[in-house]
Every structure is written in structure tokens, then in C-alpha cells.
Amino acid sequence: MPENLDCGIPYTLIFPDINLKDKKVLIQLPDGLKQFSLVIANCIRERYNAEPIIHMENIYGACDLQYNQIFSILNPDIIIHIGHSEYPNYLSPSSLPDNIRNRVVFVKALSKIDVDEALVLRALEILNNYNVKNISIALTAQHTHLYNKISNIILDKKYNIIESKALYPYYEPGQIIGCDFRPVLDKKIDGYIFLGGGEFHPLGLYLATLKPIAQIDLYSNSVRDFTPIGTKYYKKRLFSISKAIEANHWGVIIGLKTGQYRPSILNIIIKMLSKKQYVLLSSENINEINLRSVDNDWYDAFIITSCPRIPIDDLIDYEKPVLSPGEAYMALTGKIDKYMFPW
């Protein structure tokens, strides 16, 4: 039986049915939950008599389990990965091999903050400005248990709900992650109510759909129209793509994070570059500092073949175009009428 663990933090941790007794466990947390890392470690130690190690490294998702180095060096019995759901194997073949999968526990962290009806009504007002009738609900992992409550409020107000597609076993209804929006992609959808904080998830949802988004942020107890923010980023991306159309010399960056290696996409990109010149680059971490360290006059543009969020979230202001594979496809084929994201 799954077990709900209340460690006295603003999240309920849902442990699957697995024996952790006396185990050496390595605890991975998203940055937003690391402030509770010590409390969670002590809580796991007391409940399961397990021996915890807190993983301090930035973990950007379930695509970033870092299991090679962790098992090679520390060899814990179990990695307890909190706050991200399992990464879909259709996104990367190297995401989670079977022999690793049975040593990783994915623990849901559900926020204890409830959603107030007034926030949903304000979100509906925003969508009303865009004449939205058919609504989809999108949520980040820590709010998925609020799907039904929000759905009922919307239905009460005579809007249509386009139901989320179940993608068992990876996602709860309506759940999105930064690079996968399939549960809430449907031509019938006019707009979204998105539940979650920050810009990261709603920006991805906007770029994947280009549809109106009303964002409810329970941490700041606020509602905003995310559409103009998304539009601003979208225009910046189109500008980068248009600059890259003339590029002849490309740097193709292969990301080495566990679940971000996508050889089929890499091969497509390399085939498309047959009439250009390109150099292969590799890195587990990809950022402005290490890109700049290898960049020189020869390079006109870069493609990051791993995480499609890195060009958009981390390198959007780099002085040369740094594109995701879908964006590179647009630049290399000249087909810039349809924005391709994520890819």
C-alpha cells in the first residue's frame, strides 16, 4: 500500500509500497523542496530506520537522475526521487534502464495549499476575454490532486472541460512537465487554466499550444494572464530562428544528462546539416559559461539536441541563435509558419 508521510512540511509525501527498512537511501529533491531536505531526511530516517544521504546537486527533473555517477561512486540501495513523476520512456531511451528502475522510488510531494474558488473564477474571467469556451486544466505535479475541484468549479460556470488524456503510468490527469504537454494537447481546446508557480511550466505550455493561459499561483495566492508573457518569449524565439536561417557553421550540442540523450533526434539534425558545416559538442551541464568557453567566430548558431528548455530558459539572450531541435528544423527547412515545440 502506498503510504502518506506527513513530515510537518507544507507537502504530503506519498511513498509507493517499497521496503526501505535499514536501507542506505539517497534523497533527491527539486530546488524548491531543498529547504525541507533536512526535515525530510530525518523523517525518512525515523519512519523507515533508513540511512539517508541528501543529494545537494541541482536536479532539473526526472530526466536528470544522475544515476550513473551516484551508483558508481556511492552505491546507495535506493534513490528516493521526490517531487517529479517518472520520466516517460518515450522521451528518452536512456532515461531509466530496468536495472536502475528497480532501485529508484518516485515519491509524490503534494502541496497542502488548497485552491480557493475565487481564484478559479478570476482565471475564468481572464479566459473570457479571449472568448474561451473549451477549457483544459493543466497542473504541475504538486497540485494534481486539485484537478477535480477546479473541474467542478469550471463546469458549474457552464464552460466545457476538455478532459486530460491519461498517459498511464506517468502522469496524473492534467499534469504537465517542462518538456511534455501531451496530456493537455487537443485541437478542441481554446485555452488553459494552469495551476502552478513561476514561468517555467506555463511558458512551455504556451510555446507548445500558442493558446491563452490563465495562471493560478497558489504560493503567491494570485492569478494572472500568462498569454502576453508567452507571446513575448514566442516572438524572441521566432527572431532567433530567423537569424539562424542564414547560418552555415553550426555547433551541435549533445546533452549528457541521463534522460536527455535523444539519439534519434541527433541523427535527424545531423542529416539535415549535410549541406552545412557542423561540429559536435557534448556536455552534461549546458550553460552560458561553458558555451562561451568553446564559442568562436567560426560558429554561426548552435542546436541543443537534449533538453528543449535550455535554449529558451537559459540561453535566450546568447548573442548567437541557440535553438532547440524543433526550432532548428524550422531554420534549416525554412518552414517557419508553424512553431515546433517541444521536440
Place this chain on the structure above:
Amino acid sequence: MPENLDCGIPYTLIFPDINLKDKKVLIQLPDGLKQFSLVIANCIRERYNAEPIIHMENIYGACDLQYNQIFSILNPDIIIHIGHSEYPNYLSPSSLPDNIRNRVVFVKALSKIDVDEALVLRALEILNNYNVKNISIALTAQHTHLYNKISNIILDKKYNIIESKALYPYYEPGQIIGCDFRPVLDKKIDGYIFLGGGEFHPLGLYLATLKPIAQIDLYSNSVRDFTPIGTKYYKKRLFSISKAIEANHWGVIIGLKTGQYRPSILNIIIKMLSKKQYVLLSSENINEINLRSVDNDWYDAFIITSCPRIPIDDLIDYEKPVLSPGEAYMALTGKIDKYMFPW
């Protein structure tokens, strides 16, 4: 036969006798050489008909080969590691297992800049102020071929040279790396002529010896007395150690970089903490951002059990003491009369 490769850059690359023909090779470079990465990749492609991938990630030494992720994901035939000599196996058992060792080529990169006699004479003047008679020559990897020339100039001026200890096959005479100074440690030495740029290597040499150092920097064609810089850092370290003497709650950070895992040192530290409280933390990359993400009021001080340079070079200004294992030994035993570095 080893082969000297001149790629038209200010360094001569010395390849050992290994067949690279038609091989898929991943090229690793220290940050200072990455500006030449494209030239070097093309040069290797032309000379050996090899298929190069340029590794873009920051590589901080031969302790940081990142081979687990590279072979697991990209699986190149060979890693060509340029500019650092092989990491001694006495420093870390996980440095380079045999099955990895035969897929890694260490390529020396020797700077083409010669040393002018006048620079050595100015360095001798600096050491003369400290009444140094018995001199040791310390050099970074890219200048080791200048050892004999400097030695002859010094001998001409009637100083004594304390000869470097050969530590075959890891080091050339006089060579130091950031965490290992054994070739130039000897009680008979009064002071050092150090050849190399920056603060990183001479600071390590100073902290390991507390002896006068005259630094010759061929890149800026300058000579300086490094001793007061070293002294300033040394005093800051003693201050951190003295603050940590009263610490009861410790974070013990286990570094996961390939050659930086030192289980014997970790075990010693854990035994010494038996009367304190401690939590185990792990990370491949250790920096202010991820340390701060897990830090809270509970922690009084931290020990980094992997690279002894991280507390000194990257976290010296952190508001709580962050100590190397040797420094932690001083704080936990109260034996602060003898500075322990590196450990």
C-alpha cells in the same frame, strides 16, 4: 613513439603512441585551452582521420574525467584528455579503473613561450629578501620542459637547488597539481620559484608549505612575490577553522566527481564526528548555489571530503565555515598549531 602535434596554436601537443585512426574520440580540455578546441578538433581529425566530439563541460583536472556519463551515453572509442597529466591512483581509488584507463589518452600541452633569464633573476631577488638559499622549482604541466633551463640559471647564481622527487609515471620533474605537491616537498627547501599563471597553483603550494614563493607568469611576462597573497588566504583559513571549533552540527559533503571520492578520508571524518551531530550530503558539483539550497539554521559548519580546493577557492566567503578534511581535523581535535593541507 610519442608524437608532437603542432596545430598552429601556442601549445605543442604530445600524443602518446596510440592508434587513433578512424576512432570516435571525445576531446577534453581545461578551460584555458578551450579557445583552441575547434582548431585542435580539426587538427586531430586531419592527422588521425578520427571523428572528434568536443567536450564543452568544465573539466577541473584529471580527477574530473566524467567517464561514467560519457561512456554510458556517448560511448566514444577514446577520451583524449589534453593538458592535465594522469591523476595519481594514490589520491583516489575511483580515479581511473583499468577498464577505463585503456580508453583514455593523456596528451601533454606544452606552452611554446620560453622563459627569459631576466624573469628568473627577478624571482631570485624576491627570494633573496627572505634569505632563501635552498630553492625548489615548481611548475604547472604546460611549463615542465623549462625545468632544466631555470635550474641552470639558478645554479649559475650560486643558490642550491633541492631536486624534485620523481613520482613516476604521474609527474614531470617539479610538476605540481592543485592538490598534490609531493614532488616539491622537502624540509631542506627554504623557498620556491613557481612557474605558471593565476593564483590557483601557487596558493596550493603556499598552503602546503607556508614557504616564500616567487611566481613567474609567462603569459603576462611578469614576476611577483606570491608570499603575501598566500599569507592572506592562510589567515582566512585559520579564521574559518577557529570558528568551526565550537560547531556541533556538521554537514559532511561527499563529492561525486570521478577521482574525488575518498572513502578512507570520509570514514575518518565520520569517526571524528561521533560526539557531534552530522548529516551526509552528496553532489558532483559543489558550489555556493547548491550548498545554500540545502543549508539552514541547524548546520554550524560543513566539511567537503572530496576536492580540498573547493572550500578554499570557491567557498572561502561562505558565511559558515566550509572546511577541507585536514582543516576539519584541526577544528575537531583542537590541534591548530600545524596547518594541514592538502589532505
